[in-house]
Amino acid sequence: MARINHAEHVISTVESGSVGTRLTASWRRSLKKHGLDPERPVTPRRFSEAEISERRERLGGFMNLASPKLDQLFQMVGNTGCSVMMTDRDGVVLDQRSKDADSDTFQSWGLWTGADWSEESEGTNGIGTCIAEARQITIHRDEHFLSRNTVMSCMDAPIFGPDGELIAALDVSSCRADQTEAYARLISNVVAQTAKQIETDAFRAAFPKARIITAPEDRPDGAVLLAVDHDDLIIGATRAARRAFGLGQGAHIVPTPASDILGRDSTVSALERAERAALKRAIARAGGNVSAAARELGIGRATLYRRMKRLGIGENGEN
Template sequence: MAQQQSQSDRHLGQARRAFFEQGGAPVGKVPDTILRSWLRCQRSGLAAESAPHIEPVPAARLKEMRERHEKLWRLARAELELLSSDAAATGSIVILTDEDGWILDAEGSASFLDRAGRVALMPGACWNEAQVGTNAIGTAIVEGRSVVVHGGEHYLAPHGILSCSACPVFDPYGLQVGVLDISGDSTVRHMHALGLARLAVANIEHRYFDEGIPDAELLRLHRDPALLGTAREGLLAFRGGRLIAANQAGLQLFGLERSELGRAAYTALFEDALGKLRDDGVLLDRQGRALYGRVEDGQARPKRPAARPPITVSSAVAPPSADAPLFDALLEAELGRARRVLDAGLPVLVQGETGTGKEVFARELHRRCTRAGKPFVAVNCAALPEGLIEAELFGYEDGAFTGARKHGNPGLLRQADGGVLFLDEIGDMPLALQPRLLRVLQERELSPLGGGKPVKLDFALICATHRELEAALGEGRFRPDLYYRIAHHTVRMAPLRAHADRATLVRSLWQQLGQGRQLMPDAQAQLAAYDWPGNLRQLGACLRTLVALSEPSAVIGVELLPSYLHDVRPLAPTSSAVGKQTPAASLEAMAEAAMRQAVADCGGNVSQAARKLGISRSTLYRRLGQGAHGRHA
């Protein structure tokens, strides 16, 4: 692999010299997409050796851009969340831009970049090809299709440190509305990055149809009925017998291009009349293929919910199995204690790293408590736009502010009346709003914005955060009085690296997600050996990705695992035949090693390492002190 990369880098170096120094056109030496982009950049007068100056726009301008592209940002948030843990683990960053290359959102880790590079990949920066040369985002916009730009394929030499994979996002009518990009260190081969970007974009484009196509008949079709309802189903909307909207899967069913939207006729694509699909759930196309599905009228059917917003109101629901913690004896005991506290009218605080299953724990707690079946209102305090948190939480009267909904809004606290209010990521709640929340929790009464009669409230409170609130207290980022109001009973969700039997956990999740595929023992061992900084969410995302990238009945070995798992050493067997070290002792050693590595990664800053590990500073001092004592004894 290293030899192939070295040879590829040599060929690329030769191609750059031929183009930039000798004025030649290295046809066949670089992908045609890259060569076309180089020629465009050269004609525009860009200097290849110049240092790019990319500065994010001011916060007010970024806010305006996000509001203008609110639908794209909202429909893409679930995919950014899903990819962020995997990106952070591989030193990559997931980027969402608008149709002109302005970054609307970015998640993951840009630690491989210097400060200037990190600034260049922040929301508000622009990666249009005309401004910064050949790059995956800008070139995907120009080409209108997926693009990978690796290392020296970037036009500007300083961008050679990047490896970028971008896929454009199209709305149902064929208009390009944005780009999703995964960027990382060019010294690392990000084999699955483009596949992951395409999967994410397919999900985003699928969600664009959830609210229906007005005055049109929407066909949901696939040759395999098992794939109906997924992002792989073909979506085609007809108005007056003409195809006016479609997703990529729908276009591919018939070999159509987006330019044919508005022109292709229903009768040119299908043998059967539309009534056949309504009556029988199947119809034949002009090639004689049977396509399964259904028809939805734009006006007659109820609108499907859009992408999951930062606020959800529901009764108790089953936890998503892929991200759910295993409710073993320890967690069952925690649930029992937390239920008694909640039923006594006292709040519960759930703490743990991102991806450990805090919301799943909260939903299970709701399902078991005396308020089960009553509303469960989940609010992600980190995902709500800061300017809307107060209005959404506390409600407002008609005309309370510009843009306020007519007849006002009762607010989420009132929607939780009688049930459970779940404030996720409460550690990210703006400091200015904390006193108002504290007052509501103390008095169980709220006054909507813009006046109005105070309303009495009755709800149970569960809060969750990945932050160490004790540290936030000392830094003045969280009010002590609010902390002591919500932390009557604290539950700590352990990180996945502390799980005593990750191998069994991997097997259990694969049984739920594998859909008949076989996971080879060496691949299972590799998965079990990894520390999973994104915890169960990252592990679940990895397993779902393996399913998406493989065929049914596939046998999955280590070669199909993501690149960040290839250098992981499988855990040694813990049986007595191998040695006298017990599993518990091995786990202690792994935990101590993880702690020492975290301290090293944080440059010796114990407080920062403790926050990274999700434990208190005193615990970290104590555990490392015991480990040192054990070695010196």
């Protein structure tokens, strides 16, 4: 499809209001919401070194944690004319790898550190649309919104932080004109797996003292992990785990007994610790209401308070 015809095709698809392709909604956002022209020739804007450093600092140790996984991914795809990039949640490239022989091409396309590949800036593209829709995606050549981006294929996966919120996007972009959609799908699977590994490492690092449980359910939208404290209460969950078990979103998670979620009692056999865990579970289920917890346990409120005091449990179930 010629470049001018590509622009006409995008505009006519959006204006017709038809369902069209799987990317019509993104094309519509690009044209109507963001006011972009599919024939715009300007390459992506690039942030200054100071702004890039500030964005990296916001992610703290996440960048160092992810770097080895980016190296491994690049070792797998770098010799096939591909670049590996990681962006923040705004679509700004913070880390990038490519072969020297391909670097001029990627730089001329704007696939480089500091470039803004948000959907608001570049329309439908692997990075921006992955972030906008919070899902794994492949944008192959003329599926891009801007005509000048139809020379590339982009395979992307979102990375979610320990609080379940989107924190970054992982991208592999190809400069090979002969890359097929089938090969792009193979790379896409590797990108998704790498994103899941980075998410897993970040989650484990966020809960260094907790027991990490890998739930038996495998989901395509990320790692299903739970962080459980020594009283069998869930104190953290990945995005996929929150969605699988209805644990909600956001930084705060209501402590919930892991045995309630997983259908098994994972407490140790020591009597005192078992009693302590049972009391904390009852208090957690009752939302901190000691009277309701006592009723659930079948004991008096005063008895429950005495046991809580003996075991060092506060009124809200805290240590």
